[in-house]
Amino acid sequence: MTFEFATAHRVLFGPGTFKQAGAIAKQLGTRALVVTGKSSARAEGLCAQLAALQVGFEMCAITGEPTTDAVRDGLELARKAGCGSVIAFGGGSAIDAAKAIAGLLTNGGALADYLEVIGRGAPLTRPAAPLLAIPTTAGTGAEVTRNAVLASPEHRLKASLRSPHLLPRVALVDPELTLNLPPELTASTGMDALTQLIESYVCVRANPLTDGVCVEGLRRAARSLRRAFERGDDAAAREDMALASLFGGMALANAGLGAVHGFAAPIGGMFPAPHGAVCAALLPGVMAANVRALRERMPEGAALRRYDEVARLLTGQPQATADDGVAWTRELCRALQIVPLRTWGVTEGDVSGVVEKALQASSMKANSIPLTALELGEVLRAAL
Numbered sequence: 001m002t003f004e005f006a007t008a009h010r011v012l013f014g015p016g017t018f019k020q021a022g023a024i025a026k027q028l029g030t031r032a033l034v035v036t037g038k039s040s041a042r043a044e045g046l047c048a049q050l051a052a053l054q055v056g057f058e059m060c061a062i063t064g065e066p067t068t069d070a071v072r073d074g075l076e077l078a079r080k081a082g083c084g085s086v087i088a089f090g091g092g093s094a095i096d097a098a099k100a101i102a103g104l105l106t107n108g109g110a111l112a113d114y115l116e117v118i119g120r121g122a123p124l125t126r127p128a129a130p131l132l133a134i135p136t137t138a139g140t141g142a143e144v145t146r147n148a149v150l151a152s153p154e155h156r157l158k159a160s161l162r163s164p165h166l167l168p169r170v171a172l173v174d175p176e177l178t179l180n181l182p183p184e185l186t187a188s189t190g191m192d193a194l195t196q197l198i199e200s201y202v203c204v205r206a207n208p209l210t211d212g213v214c215v216e217g218l219r220r221a222a223r224s225l226r227r228a229f230e231r232g233d234d235a236a237a238r239e240d241m242a243l244a245s246l247f248g249g250m251a252l253a254n255a256g257l258g259a260v261h262g263f264a265a266p267i268g269g270m271f272p273a274p275h276g277a278v279c280a281a282l283l284p285g286v287m288a289a290n291v292r293a294l295r296e297r298m299p300e301g302a303a304l305r306r307y308d309e310v311a312r313l314l315t316g317q318p319q320a321t322a323d324d325g326v327a328w329t330r331e332l333c334r335a336l337q338i339v340p341l342r343t344w345g346v347t348e349g350d351v352s353g354v355v356e357k358a359l360q361a362s363s364m365k366a367n368s369i370p371l372t373a374l375e376l377g378e379v380l381r382a383a384l
Helices: 017-028 040-052 068-081 092-107 183-202 208-230 235-254 259-270 275-297 302-315 322-335 348-360 373-383
Strands: 010-013 031-036 056-061 085-090 131-135 147-152 157-162 170-173
Touching: 010 017, 010 235, 017 040, 017 085, 017 131, 017 170, 031 040, 031 068, 031 092, 040 056, 040 085, 056 068, 068 092, 068 147, 085 092, 092 131, 092 147, 092 157, 147 259, 157 259, 170 235, 183 208, 183 235, 183 259, 183 275, 183 302, 183 322, 208 235, 208 302, 208 322, 259 275, 259 348, 259 373, 275 302, 275 322, 275 373, 302 322, 348 373
Parallel strands: 010 170, 031 056, 031 085, 085 131, 131 170
Antiparallel strands: 147 157
């Protein structure tokens, strides 16, 4: 057995840990680019900490999914302002943009030099600028992953900048920062976390270390995602989901994902669809398709047994089977008011094109069993 496990250089977790952000930032540099989501006002507390400790900073807001243009603009701002470090404060969009900017700050060249698929895919050869990642949602786990997923509007797809150098210097995860998330965002980001934990656990590159974090993360997400959606001020539920997100990021970065994320990459590039919402709409159908294919083509394989274990973790029932896990996930999506993909403009006419692109996605290669274009098309149609 051979596997590798890499994560952020330092992980700091717990309610109230945000109070340490300024001091950590000062250790990383004297002038930082602060990358936020569309509402930079949420970072007022962070800015106050930086000002109190005389850490200079420039603000950079990412207004939606991170794009190649937004990263280029942020990089130019950081260089002009003389920023030697980067602080990400927001959801996965802000953190992915910050990782890309931090990597380019020290490696030079153009973004296209390093992007996969649409660029040259050259490796980053130098450590990125010091990065402090502070998530304010519980979903992507981007604070502990080694890639930045960027949308390229001109190509109508998402591409990754991927390198061990992109792992943040410090990941600071304070569940209290998620207490004011609205229900819709709680649902979509939480379903992303759940999807990552399930896909990493059943994928072909799972290993004993990622298994451990997936099992713990699944237990917490199963008992707390619905509670966090229904009662946003439930501190215990928010803590569970922050851990589930963190563990999902650790797992996907070291094992892989599957067909849900294989679909999410092209859909996110072609349509104005939030990543978590896409994952949520597809998860039950992909689980069902995988279970059906495994029973038909790999009935004795370990993946089918893993789906049974997922069902037991989700339902809390020791006799649960994979079908029970699929049913539980469908019911959760109903309770969280997950909308179909047609909400974001995906139509029957898009199915073949999306499937063709999904088959080429890196995440698809780790799926628990190879699915045919016909099977993938059926999943996508059912999610419309």
